[in-house]
Amino acid sequence: MTGKVYLVGSGPGGLDLMTxxxxxxxxxxxxxxxxxxxxxxxxxxxxxxxxxxxGKYGGKHTREQDEIExxxxxxxxxxxxxxxxxxxxxxxxGRGGEEMEYLRAKGIEVETVPGITSGIAVPENVGIPVTxxxxxxxxxxxxxxxxxTKPESAINWRWLAESPGTIVILMGVKNLxxxxxxxIENGMDSDKPVAIIERGFRADQRVTTGKLSDIAxxxxxxxxxxPAIIVIGEVVSLYRE
Numbered sequence: 736m737t738g739k740v741y742l743v744g745s746g747p748g749g750l751d752l753m754t755x756x757x758x759x760x761x762x763x764x765x766x767x768x769x770x771x772x773x774x775x776x777x778x779x780x781x782x783x784x785x786x787x788x789x790g791k792y793g794g795k796h797t798r799e800q801d802e803i804e805x806x807x808x809x810x811x812x813x814x815x816x817x818x819x820x821x822x823x824x825x826x827x828x829g830r831g832g833e834e835m836e837y838l839r840a841k842g843i844e845v846e847t848v849p850g851i852t853s854g855i856a857v858p859e860n861v862g863i864p865v866t867x868x869x870x871x872x873x874x875x876x877x878x879x880x881x882x883x884t885k886p887e888s889a890i891n892w893r894w895l896a897e898s899p900g901t902i903v904i905l906m907g908v909k910n911l912x913x914x915x916x917x918x919i920e921n922g923m924d925s926d927k928p929v930a931i932i933e934r935g936f937r938a939d940q941r942v943t944t945g946k947l948s949d950i951a952x953x954x955x956x957x958x959x960x961x962p963a964i965i966v967i968g969e970v971v972s973l974y975r976e
Contacts, residue, residue, distance in 0.1 A: 738765070738811040740838050742831045744824040744850020745773035747857050748936035750780060757848050765815035768806060772822025772962060774937060781820075800830065804837045811843045822962070823853040828878045828905050854903045857935030857964045861942050863974050865901045870969040873900030879907020879914060879965070896921035901968035908961045912951040918967075919947060928971035933963040944974060 741760045746752040761767065762782050769778060770790035787806065789798040798806070803819075810817045825831030825847055838845040854876050855865055865874045875898060877890065895902065896918045907914055908931070919925050925948035933941045945953040947967065 736814050737843060738813065738815040738817060739844045739846065740807050740811050740817045740819060740834075741846050741848055742819050742821070742825040742834060743848040744821055744829070744852075745777050746851040747823060747853040747860075748774040748934075749776055752851055752856065752936065753777065754848065754850065757850060760848055761818055761820065763816065764818040766810045767818045767820055768803060769820040770822070773820055774822070777820075800833070804834055807834065807838060808841050808843060811838070812841075821850070823905075824850045827852045827854060827876065853935055853962075853964055854905055857932050858903070858930070858966050858970075860935055860940075861930075861932055861974060863930060863932075863966055863970055865903055865966070865970060867970050867973070870972075871900040873898070875900065875902050877902060877904045877907070879904045879910045892917045892921045896923040901966065901970050904965040904967070906961065907965045908954070908959055908963050911954055911965065914965075915947050915951050923947060927967055928969060930966045930971045930974055931959055931963050932966070933959060933961075935962075935964060942974065942976070944971065 743757050743760055745757060746754070764782070764784055766785045766787065767781055768787045768789050769781070789803045791797070807817050807819055819834060821829045821831065823829060831847060835845050835847065858865055866872065875895065904914065925946065927947040929945055929947055929950040931943045931950070931954055943954055943957050943959055
């Protein structure tokens, strides 16, 4: 019999923000394919079953995406229940949609277990609401790392720069200078407040603030590194150290 694959979101970090459903599925798995984004606390709690590290470290993948997809299919076709464990939510820039399509094409049953997305929870944890009746009735989520094989960016920078509300960027630290430059060149106020929250919900969580015009330089001076969430908008003014 063919097994089943679960695409599981572990939440923004820490066991207390993982759903009961995620815990149940993880604890009943035969194989777990995980990356580093769930965090050490979650990874250290994984049951004593076969585990495969498929994470990305220092810009280098331990496994390429097609290898990860092949592994999930191979284990499932051997009759094993497989958990593909991701940080945040599997369908928000987590490639969960691609993996679901691949598995369905192979005739493998797949179920998604939603997770609390770090794009909302991490700013919230430091007192930055992504929406606010006074400051932002709209929030836009943006990946800071698009598919490098695409012929051109899918991001409409003019629309984004002129759009009201909050912008939340995941996986954007490396590309921050280009992001801020594109927004300013397309008309966004260079004094727009920006916050970067590194390693949300972890013991070494850190917040860096600035303006659109200088945040890239400040981040470089402070040695800001991923994983981090970038928030752009007036809601950042609510942050207190």
